[in-house]
Amino acid sequence: QEQLTERGGGLVQPGGSLILSCTASTRIFRQYEMHWYRQTSEKSRELVAGILSGGVADYADSVKGRFTIYRDNPTRMMYLQMDKLKSDDTAVYYCHAQFDADEIWGQGTQVTVSS
Numbered sequence: 001q002e003q004l005t006e007r008g009g010g011l012v013q014p015g016g017s018l019i020l021s022c023t024a025s026t027r028i029f030r031q032y033e034m035h036w037y038r039q040t041s042e043k044s045r046e047l048v049a050g051i052l053s054g055g056v057a058d059y060a061d062s063v064k065g066r067f068t069i070y071r072d073n074p075t076r077m078m079y080l081q082m083d084k085l086k087s088d089d090t091a092v093y094y095c096h097a098q099f100d101a102d103e104i105w106g107q108g109t110q111v112t113v114s115s
Contacts, residue, residue, distance in 0.1 A: 003024070004096075004105065005023045006021070012111070013085075014085060014087060020080040022080075022106060030076075033098045034097055035047060036095060040091045048063055048067065049080060067080060068080070068083075085111075
């Protein structure tokens, strides 16, 4: 069974940093386009960052310059380095993998930015 597992969520002070990780069980991880989404009860699910199999990355304007997405294909790991966190970054963050018609979602990890 293909599965994504997120780790690293928690409570952090404004201006602080947090790193999220996503571990993939798929044997074809290196072919998958990977993404981080986030969602709150008040806001629809938002694409935060995405990274292609070859490493080309893109970011939502709201996180550009503060977040970095990267992947390590041999270990089937994907990360989101979050710096200069703001209260608006508070959300459940989801790991997402896509290749052609295949799509996998993680269970999500809560990130709370609060003083």
